[in-house]
Amino acid sequence: MSYASNSAARQGDVAGTLRLLAYLAVSIALIVADHRGDWLAQARAHASVAMQPLWWLAGLPSRVGRSVREDAVTRGLLAEDNHRLRNELLVVNARLARLQAAAAENARLRAMLAATDGGRMDVQLAPILDIDLDPTRQRLTLRAGRRDGVRVGQSVIDADGVVGQIIAATPTTATVLLLTDPDHAVPVEVARTGVRLIVYGQGRADRLRVPNVPVSSDVQVGDVLVTSGLGGRFPPGFPVGAIAALAPDDSRAFLVGEVVPAAQLDRGRDVLLLRESRAPLPALGPAAAPATAVGTAVERGAPAAAAASSEAVAAPVAPLPAAAPQAPAAPAAEPAT
Numbered sequence: 103m104s105y106a107s108n109s110a111a112r113q114g115d116v117a118g119t120l121r122l123l124a125y126l127a128v129s130i131a132l133i134v135a136d137h138r139g140d141w142l143a144q145a146r147a148h149a150s151v152a153m154q155p156l157w158w159l160a161g162l163p164s165r166v167g168r169s170v171r172e173d174a175v176t177r178g179l180l181a182e183d184n185h186r187l188r189n190e191l192l193v194v195n196a197r198l199a200r201l202q203a204a205a206a207e208n209a210r211l212r213a214m215l216a217a218t219d220g221g222r223m224d225v226q227l228a229p230i231l232d233i234d235l236d237p238t239r240q241r242l243t244l245r246a247g248r249r250d251g252v253r254v255g256q257s258v259i260d261a262d263g264v265v266g267q268i269i270a271a272t273p274t275t276a277t278v279l280l281l282t283d284p285d286h287a288v289p290v291e292v293a294r295t296g297v298r299l300i301v302y303g304q305g306r307a308d309r310l311r312v313p314n315v316p317v318s319s320d321v322q323v324g325d326v327l328v329t330s331g332l333g334g335r336f337p338p339g340f341p342v343g344a345i346a347a348l349a350p351d352d353s354r355a356f357l358v359g360e361v362v363p364a365a366q367l368d369r370g371r372d373v374l375l376l377r378e379s380r381a382p383l384p385a386l387g388p389a390a391a392p393a394t395a396v397g398t399a400v401e402r403g404a405p406a407a408a409a410a411s412s413e414a415v416a417a418p419v420a421p422l423p424a425a426a427p428q429a430p431a432a433p434a435a436e437p438a439t
Contacts, residue, residue, distance in 0.1 A: 224376075224377045225259075225374040225375060225376055225377060226246070226250070226251060226252075226374065226375040226377055227372055227373075227374060227375075228244040228245065228246040228250075228252070228276070228372065228373055228374070228375050229244065229245045229246070229371060229372050230242055230243070230244060230245075230370070230371055230372060230373065231243045231244060231245040231275060233368075235307055235368065236305075237284075237305035237306070238284060238305060239283065240266075240279070240280040240281075240282045240283035240284075240286075240303060240305065240307070240367075241277055241278060241279065241280065241283070242258075242265070242266070242277070242278035242280060242373070243275055243276070243277055243278075244275060244276045244277075244278060244373065244375075245274070245275060246274075246275070246276055246375070247271050247272045247273045247274040247275050247276055248271050248272065248273050249273045249274070251377065252268060252271050252276045252375060253268065253271060254268050254269065254270065254271055255267060255268060255335065256268040256375050256376060256377065257335070257336050257337065257340070257375075257376040258278050258373050258374070258375055258376070259340060259365070259373070259374050259376055260365045260366060260370060260373050260374060261366075262341065262364045262365050262366060263340055263341035263342060263343070263363070263364030263365040264281060264288070264329060264336060264340045264341065264342050264364070264365055265278065265280060265281065265365045265367060265373055266278045266279050266280040266281050266283070266286065267279055267335060267336070268375070278373070280303065280307075280367055281301070281303055281310060281342065281363060281365070281367070282303040282304070282305065282306060282307055282309070282310065282363065282367055283303045283305070284302075284303050284304060284305045285303070286302070286303040287300050287301065287302045287303075288300070288301050288329060288335070288336060288342060289329070289330045289331075289332040289333050289336075290312075290327040290328060290329055290330055290342050291327070291328060291329075291330040292320075292321055292325045292326070292327060293325070293326040293327070293328050294320075294322075294325050294326070295319075295320045295321070295325075297319050297320060297321055298330055298332070299312050299314075299315060299321075299327065299359075300312070300313075300314075301327060301342055301343065301361055307363075307367045307368040308362065308363070308368075309346075309360055309361070309362065309363075310342070310343055310360075310361035310362075310363055311358065311359070311360065311361065312327070312345070312358070312359035312360075312361055313351070313356070313358050313359075314351075314356045314358075315348065315356055315357040315358065315359055316355075316356060316357075317350070317354075317355060317356065317357055321345065321348065321357070321359070322345070322348075323345050323346065323347060323348055324344060324345060325344065325345045326341060326343075326344050326364075327341070327342045327343055327344065327345065327361060328340060328341050328342060329342060337376065341364035341365075342361070342363070342364060343361040343362050343363045343364050344361065344362050344364065345359045345360070345361055346359075346360045346361065346362045347359065347360040348360075
């Protein structure tokens with residue numbers, strides 16, 4: 103049995119050696135054929151093309167993971183940039199709003215100064231501290247008082263016309279009674295004809311009232327009303343408003359007029375306090391006639407030594423009583439003020 107086993111082992115070794123020699127011969131033949139004919143390179147190229155889908159599928163999980171990571175990073179960066187840009191936009195819009203408000207305020211101040219340059223007026227610029235536009239109480243509080251030269255009875259104007267008058271003053275603040283206050287009345291005249299009337303407030307910032315307008319008087323819609331100077335409270339020539347409507351009263355003997363105030367009573371941050379008039383004053387605003395500019399002294403909160411004149415001792419302001427209307431004796435007659 104050992105002989106048979108040895109014989110079988112020798113036959114297996116011989117078969118293995120023959121297979122190895124066959125493989126070596128085939129390899130040498132392929133090497134020589136590839137070296138001379140380059141056909142094996144072509145076979146490798148075709149095999150590589152055939153394997154491309156398998157390589158793509160094998161690399162798909164890696165590509166998907168990398169794409170997900172890049173998308174997550176990109177999304178985070180975009181969200182961060184979006185948040186930063188939104189904050190910057192809010193800051194820029196806030197700055198732009200402040201600049202627009204400053205530009206509008208500058209334009210209003212320029213208009214006020216330009217309005218006072220046409221007449222020899224000494225005015226004082228006073229900032230508005232508080233406003234009360236209740237229908238029964240129309241007031242302004244100014245951040246300027248007696249130590250700044252403010253006195254009771256001073257006329258208050260803006261770039262367009264009369265605002266009201268000072269009725270109370272403390273060392274640091276002053277209270278303005280607006281034209282639109284129901285207890286306020288101001289003598290006026292029609293700039294076109296000189297007809298004298300009295301304008302009353304009615305608790306609305308956009309409307310005044312002119313009662314007892316004689317039917318025979320030459321008063322028309324659109325006429326500009328200016329202060330007449332009667333009563334010594336308001337200097338003559340300052341615009342008060344324009345007649346927007348006329349309607350007969352119950353007696354049909356008089357007309358009642360609706361007046362649009364010339365001054366911007368519900369806006370603005372500053373007003374002008376009229377301290378002194380050294381010459382007849384032209385009307386301000388659109389109805390004003392051109393006048394030679396002589397100069398304007400405008401101060402913000404500076405004490406006024408010149409306010410210690412005889413006008414500085416003014417009686418407390420009381421609403422002007424409405425005079426009882428009288429029927430005109432002739433068409434040219436004016437209502438009593």
